[in-house]
Amino acid sequence: MKAKTAISLVVIIGSLLAISYGIAAQATGIIPQTDLRSLARFYSQNTENLNNKYLWAASPEAVTAIVWDYRGFDTLFETSVFFLAIIACVAAFEVEMPTRVKSSKIEQRNQGLSIIVKVVTKIAGLIIICVSASIALHGQLTPGGGFQGGAALAVLPILFIMAMSRFVLEDKNVSRNSMLVLRSLGLLGIGTTVILPLIIGLVTHNPAYIMQNQIKPDAAISLPSTIFDRMMGGSLWMLNLSEYLAVGAGFTLTFILLSLPESVFKKILEGEKYSTH
Amino acid sequence: MFETIFVEIFLALMSTVALIFTYLTVVQKDLVKAIIFSSVESASYLLMFYLLMGPDLALAYVAIGIGIYPAVAFFLVKKTERYESE
Amino acid sequence: MKSIPLTETFLAVYIILSSITTLAISLYGILYKRHLIKKIIALTIFGDAGNIFATIVGFRYIFPVAPPILTTESPSAADINSFLSVAVDPVPQALVLTAIVIGMAVILFMVFLALQVFRIYGTLDTKKIAEERKRREEQ
Numbered sequence: 001m002k003a004k005t006a007i008s009l010v011v012i013i014g015s016l017l018a019i020s021y022g023i024a025a026q027a028t029g030i031i032p033q034t035d036l037r038s039l040a041r042f043y044s045q046n047t048e049n050l051n052n053k054y055l056w057a058a059s060p061e062a063v064t065a066i067v068w069d070y071r072g073f074d075t076l077f078e079t080s081v082f083f084l085a086i087i088a089c090v091a092a093f094e095v096e097m098p099t100r101v102k103s104s105k106i107e108q109r110n111q112g113l114s115i116i117v118k119v120v121t122k123i124a125g126l127i128i129i130c131v132s133a134s135i136a137l138h139g140q141l142t143p144g145g146g147f148q149g150g151a152a153l154a155v156l157p158i159l160f161i162m163a164m165s166r167f168v169l170e171d172k173n174v175s176r177n178s179m180l181v182l183r184s185l186g187l188l189g190i191g192t193t194v195i196l197p198l199i200i201g202l203v204t205h206n207p208a209y210i211m212q213n214q215i216k217p218d219a220a221i222s223l224p225s226t227i228f229d230r231m232m233g234g235s236l237w238m239l240n241l242s243e244y245l246a247v248g249a250g251f252t253l254t255f256i257l258l259s260l261p262e263s264v265f266k267k268i269l270e271g272e273k274y275s276t277h
Numbered sequence: 278m279f280e281t282i283f284v285e286i287f288l289a290l291m292s293t294v295a296l297i298f299t300y301l302t303v304v305q306k307d308l309v310k311a312i313i314f315s316s317v318e319s320a321s322y323l324l325m326f327y328l329l330m331g332p333d334l335a336l337a338y339v340a341i342g343i344g345i346y347p348a349v350a351f352f353l354v355k356k357t358e359r360y361e362s363e
Numbered sequence: 364m365k366s367i368p369l370t371e372t373f374l375a376v377y378i379i380l381s382s383i384t385t386l387a388i389s390l391y392g393i394l395y396k397r398h399l400i401k402k403i404i405a406l407t408i409f410g411d412a413g414n415i416f417a418t419i420v421g422f423r424y425i426f427p428v429a430p431p432i433l434t435t436e437s438p439s440a441a442d443i444n445s446f447l448s449v450a451v452d453p454v455p456q457a458l459v460l461t462a463i464v465i466g467m468a469v470i471l472f473m474v475f476l477a478l479q480v481f482r483i484y485g486t487l488d489t490k491k492i493a494e495e496r497k498r499r500e501e502q
Contacts, residue, residue, distance in 0.1 A: 005395075012390065020383045032375065032422040040421075040452040045443060048433055060433035062453040063333050067460055078461045085468035089475045135336065143332035143432065147464060151340035158348045231436075251345065254471055258352045258478075265482060281426045285374040292381040299385050299408055303392035308400055315404050322411050329418050330430040330451040337463055345467070346407055349474050353400060357481045361398040362488060 043070060054217050058225035059140040059233040067145070068239050072211045076194065079243070083187060086250045090180070093257050095265070112164040121163040128156045136244035140233035146240040150247025157252045166259045179253040186246025193238045197221045211235070288328055294321045306361045312350045316343050379419060385412040399477045399487045403470060410466040414459045421455030431456070 036044070046055040047065045057065035067075050112118060136149025160169055169175075194211045200221050201208030208221045213234040215222040223234035298318040305311040319342030326335045389412060392405030422428075431453035435442050477487065484492050 008394075009391075012394075013387065016383060016387045016390075020380050023379060023383075032419060032424045034424050036423070036447065036450070037452060037454075040454055041447065043453060044431055044447055044450055048438060049443065050437060051440070060435075060438075062431040062433075062450075063456050063460070066453055066457040071457065074461055078464050081465055082468045085472045088472055092475050092479060143336060143430070145333065147460065148333065148336040148340065151337060151345060155340065155344045158344070254349070255352075258349065258474075262356055285378075289374050289377050289381075292378050296381050296385050296388070299388050299412075302408065303388060303396065303401075303405060308398075311401065311404055315408060318408060319411060322415055325415060326418060329422050330428060331418055331456045331459075332430055332432075334414070334418065334456060334459055334463075337460065341463065341467060342407075342411070346470070349471065350400065350404065353474050353478060356478060357400070357487055361396075361401060 053215060056214060057233070057236075058214055059231065059236055061140060061142070063143075064139050064145050064233075064236060064240075068236050069213045069234075072194075076190070076211070079187070079190065079246070082247075082250065083183075086183070086253060089254060089257065090176070093260075108164075108168065111167075113162075117163050121159050125156050125159065128153065128159075132248075133244070136240055137237070139240040140236045141231060146243025147247055149240075149244045150251070153244070153248035154251030154255075157255045161255060161259050166256070169256065174252065174256070176253060176256055179249045179256065182249035183246050183253065186242045186244075186249060189242030189245065190239060193235050193242065196223070196235070284328060288325060291321045291325045291328075294318075295325075308354050308359055308361060309351075312347050312354070316347045319343055319346070375424070379416070382412055382415050382419065386416070397489050399480065399489065403473055403477065406473075407466075407470060410462070414462060417455045417459050417462075421452035423451050425449070 043066055044062050046052065047057050047062045048060045049056050057069040059065050059069075109115075132149045132152035134149075135144040135152060136146055139145035139149075157169060157174070197208040197212040197219075198210060200206075201219070204221075206220050208219045209216065212219060212221060213223060213236070214225065223238075224232060225234050226232060295318045298314050298321070302311050302314040302318065305314065319338060323335055323338045323342065326338060386409060389405045389408040393402050393409065396402060396405065427449055428451060429446075429449045431450045433442075433446055438446070480492070481487055484495050486492060486495070
């Protein structure tokens with residue numbers, strides 16, 4: 001091996017061995033512990049504490065309450081990072097979508113895999129929609145939430161593109177523009193829920209915080225925590241629903257862009273010569 | 278006290294499986310097999326997340342590590358080349 | 364509750380060391396393999412190993428142990444106290460959720476960029492791309 005490769009390998013292996021020895025000898029504290037840390041004790045104690053309504057988050061699930069209420073701004077900016085990545089993907093593939101005539105029934109029957117696979121895919125697609133909606137909408141009571149439901153929904157266009165052809169999706173109006181509209185609607189839902197306490201505060205002459213879920217000592221606004229005796233978690237339910245819509249539409253958009261056939265792009269690349277030198 | 282030993286042994290087993298499949302992924306020259314090995318490794322990490330009492334993370338990894346990453350990588354391999362040269 | 368020193372429990376040390384070794388192998392795959400798709404696959408494994416390590420830090424080494432979810436509708440103070448004595452730390456799990464989403468955004472964008480590189484240069488091997496760029500610059 002050359003000297004540079006050998007030295008860099010030794011440096012990487014040596015530093016990782018040093019880190020692992022340090023962790024095993026308890027340099028960063030005893031891992032794993034047997035007692036709760038103080039921050040975890042505070043969050044777990046107050047996430048559904050009916051005695052202290054100034055600190056609670058109205059949901060029996062501590063992880064969703066931390067993600068959307070106690071540390072809501074982290075999740076807000078993570079959603080904007082994901083949005084920027086999808087916008088960058090759309091901008092990198094900015095090309096005129098080819099116009100085509102709607103295919104007839106006979107052509108549709110000949111595309112894709114056999115008819116057994118197509119029927120089973122349609123049944124499985126219905127089940128995927130129900131299960132992913134259940135995961136997303138029960139996020140404040142059971143493990144789940146907006147992002148998990150959206151990622152489970154994103155399996156559906158993959159199955160449809162592989163079993164039937166991609167153009168079946170376009171015939172059903174699931175195109176790049178409609179998925180961009182759905183994604184923007186989801187993000188608009190998140191933005192509205194974040195600003196909603198401010199609007200309610202302006203109308204009723206009360207001070208309020210942005211992204212406030214329940215009542216606080218100096219801001220007396222709270223989004224409803226129970227509807228018809230079911231725990232709704234205030235703003236958590238609305239945020240989960242909007243995130244489900246946004247993430248599902250974002251992934252579908254990526255697959256629609258990725259599955260465009262190469263012959264279309266070859267024509268565009270050969271139309272303009274290599275002009276970047 | 279015997280139940281803790283079973284959980285620990287299963288965690289160590291899943292961790293070893295993940296280590297073996299990571300090594301197989303990195304040295305494999307056929308990219309389709311490398312993608313499938315990486316999804317097996319993701320499945321073993323999914324079982325570890327369930328035993329470490331994190332059900333939200335297990336749900337997220339089912340959809341992502343076994344559904345979305347291999348699908349996107351298969352699209353990419355189909356449009357470019359399949360075998361890693363030399 | 365007394366904390367168990369780590370070096371007395373061999374299996375806990377083994378689990379942590381094997382996850383760090385997975386991190387090291389995937390780092391080797393990112394740096395020393397020449398194909399772009401192999402680098403992307405190794406980057407996903409790198410993210411997975413980091414998330415597992417963060418969840419191990421948040422685990423609680425007692426028995427019985429439970430996930431951080433309350434199971435009663437309207438808990439009284441006694442319910443919350445018994446929940447606190449068995450529940451696992453919820454904060455690392457929330458941070459790992461954020462890390463999963465951001466890692467996915469980066470990988471999606473890298474896949475699109477790799478596709479564009481293939482369309483312009485015709486190959487995905489970094490050494491051959493460097494030679495092709497030098498050849499086109501001399502023309």
